[in-house]
Amino acid sequence: xxxCLNHEETLWLDxxxxxxxxxxxxxxxxxENCSACREERQRLIRLFERVKAEMTTPKLSxxxxxxxxxxxxxxxxxxxxxxxxxxxxxxIPNRLIPALASACLILIVLGWFGINTMQSPSGTRDPxxxxxxxxxxxxxxxxxxxxxxxxxxxTVQELVRVVDHRDIRDGGFRINPPKSSEKNQYGxx
Amino acid sequence: MSPRDEELVTRAQDGEKWATEExxxxxxxxxxxxxYHMCAEDSEEAQDLTQEAFLRAFRSLGKFRGDSKFYxxxxxxxxxxxxxxRRHRRRWQRVFVPWRPVKAEKNLSKNTPExxxxxxxxxNPIKVLSRKxxxxxxxxxxxxxxxxxxxxxxxxxxxxxxxxxxxxVLGAAEGTVKSHLFRATRFLREExxxxxxx
Numbered sequence: 001x002x003x004c005l006n007h008e009e010t011l012w013l014d015x016x017x018x019x020x021x022x023x024x025x026x027x028x029x030x031x032e033n034c035s036a037c038r039e040e041r042q043r044l045i046r047l048f049e050r051v052k053a054e055m056t057t058p059k060l061s062x063x064x065x066x067x068x069x070x071x072x073x074x075x076x077x078x079x080x081x082x083x084x085x086x087x088x089x090x091x092i093p094n095r096l097i098p099a100l101a102s103a104c105l106i107l108i109v110l111g112w113f114g115i116n117t118m119q120s121p122s123g124t125r126d127p128x129x130x131x132x133x134x135x136x137x138x139x140x141x142x143x144x145x146x147x148x149x150x151x152x153x154x155t156v157q158e159l160v161r162v163v164d165h166r167d168i169r170d171g172g173f174r175i176n177p178p179k180s181s182e183k184n185q186y187g188x189x
Numbered sequence: 190m191s192p193r194d195e196e197l198v199t200r201a202q203d204g205e206k207w208a209t210e211e212x213x214x215x216x217x218x219x220x221x222x223x224x225y226h227m228c229a230e231d232s233e234e235a236q237d238l239t240q241e242a243f244l245r246a247f248r249s250l251g252k253f254r255g256d257s258k259f260y261x262x263x264x265x266x267x268x269x270x271x272x273x274x275r276r277h278r279r280r281w282q283r284v285f286v287p288w289r290p291v292k293a294e295k296n297l298s299k300n301t302p303e304x305x306x307x308x309x310x311x312x313n314p315i316k317v318l319s320r321k322x323x324x325x326x327x328x329x330x331x332x333x334x335x336x337x338x339x340x341x342x343x344x345x346x347x348x349x350x351x352x353x354x355x356x357x358v359l360g361a362a363e364g365t366v367k368s369h370l371f372r373a374t375r376f377l378r379e380e381x382x383x384x385x386x387x
Contacts (some may be wrong), residue, residue: 009367012374017344018352044374047381048346054324055331057222057345058232066234068221069213075244076209 001038004030011037015044194259202250213243216260219348220267222298226343227271238274242267261357264350268358270341275336323384330380341366 003011010027013019019027031037060068089097192200192211200208220242224235246263253262297343331339337359344350344358352370 009371012371015368015372015374016352044378047378047384049382050323051327051346051377051381054320054327055226055230057225057347060218060221065214068217068240069210071242072213072217072243073206073210076247079244079248085372132230 003037004034007034007037011041012044013046015041195255198250198253198255198259201247202253206213209247212259217243217264219260220264223264223267223344223348224271226347227268227340234274238270239267242270257357261354263361264354264358268344272336272340323366326381326384330377334373334376334381338369338376341369342373342377345370 007027007030008021010023014027014031031041093099192208194212194215197208197212197215200213217239220239222236224238224242225232228234228238242263246266253259331342334342341355342360344355345352350358352363352366356366358367
């Protein structure tokens with residue numbers, strides 16, 4: 001036999017002990033007369049008792065409860081200590097001071113190495129470690145450096161050319177030995 | 190006579206340590222029980238979550254204006270922490286699907302202290318088996334309930350809260366709580382049909 005559908009919610013509320021005070025007398029009257037609702041009520045109560053019995057929570061033993069309460073107290077103390085850490089020095093939160101000090105130290109060290117690198121001669125760099133573009137730039141730099149020498153070399157070549165030309169014209173000293181058919185300055189062949 | 194919650198809260202707000210300790214000892218068992226049911230009966234995790242809830246509650250005790258009872262306010266914090274944890278765990282389970290069911294199965298078949306006491310050889314083996322099966326069926330049915338229905342059912346049946354208290358804890362209307370409770374009841378009645386006989 002099925003319980004009355006129109007009383008289903010009241011039945012469940014009764015099982016949960018939540019029937020409203022003003023609805024209780026009417027519900028109790030119905031329950032007295034309806035065996036199906038009575039059975040369903042008993043069935044649900046039994047079922048929920050079994051569920052409760054199966055899902056019991058382990059009790060915290062006094063030792064465990066003490067340990068638990070102690071760990072909460074410790075947590076609260078830690079929270080308070082952390083709260084104190086929020087104090088400021090010169091407007092900077094105290095907890096940031098170690099981080100800022102480390103950052104400053106790193107900057108100083110990097111700055112020191114940077115200055116040393118700038119002071120060291122650039123020629124000491126190993127060209128083998130450079131890429132092709134950098135290698136070309138180094139080559140260009142060498143050409144520019146040696147440009148003066150090249151200019152001097154040009155001047156020397158020009159001088160040699162002029163001197164040779166004058167020697168040929170004046171019949172003076174020649175760099176190239178005269179051919180056998182030509183006469184020297186003394187008229188000898 | 191032990192002081193009332195309101196007085197303890199006022200004292201704790203003033204920084205009196207004994208009031209804080211009294212509130213902890215008054216509600217730790219019940220809070221642990223709620224957390225235990227909400228986090229798949231993992232005792233260690235329940236303790237961690239209860240501790241976290243107490244810490245969070247005392248950290249924001251200054252914001253508590255006394256509009257509701259202290260314990261409903263505190264349980265609300267606890268339930269929210271447990272729900273967050275449950276969602277977080279579910280998200281991980283979704284990522285590591287192949288590995289998790291084994292562990293979940295292990296948890297399901299984990300023997301509760303009551304079950305272990307039933308394992309005595311003097312007990313009737315049919316009864317032992319039957320109870321084991323009942324325990325398994327109950328856990329499976331509760332697990333297959335939608336989150337809200339399960340939470341409402343747990344708070345009502347296992348933790349003995351009233352519908353009004355549950356509504357306050359979950360921040361929902363009483364009608365909504367009733368609706369979740371009725372749906373859960375209907376579902377469990379069908380799922381556990383064989384277990385309602387005397």
